[in-house]
Amino acid sequence: MFLIYAFIGIVCLGIAPLFGKMALNSVSPVTVFVLRTSIAALLCSTWYIASRGFQEFMQVPFSVWCIITVEAVLAALLGDLAYFYALESGNVNKVTLLMACTPLITVMLSFFVFHECLSMQQFFGALFITVGICLLSLR
Secondary structure, eight states: OHHHHHHHHHHHHHHHHHHHHHHHTTSOHHHHHHHHHHHHHHHHHHHHHHTTTHHHHHTOOHHHHHHHHHHIIIIIIIIHHHHHHHHHHSOHHHHHHHHTTHHHHHHHHHHHHHOOOOOHHHHHHHHHHHHHHHHHHHO
16 A cells, blocks of 8 residues: 555656645745645645544654654744745756755654664665666756
């Protein structure tokens, strides 16, 4: 089942930058970021309330709130703002290819933070993919 979800995610995340670039032809990166975030928050909140998930929401421990806050600032605020600024002034192909290098950072940090083992094959595979993506985007 995870492959189906992954494929849906790949398709959606592959199409989204085209719309982001189109929007950036008319408005600033901050405006696009705020609009996209607001729309996503409204849709997620509506779905969450409709699915009666509010009880779990109220039971989330403070420590988890802190962890999610850090993740939100890094991914949804700083990462997305940087992405929109890059998309505004850069080629969609180059920006999206470079942004695809993020898993290498995650893989390396997960080794140190979670002590997740990575085989040499996985390490070199991730490294070669990242180097290839960088070479393609710099061309």
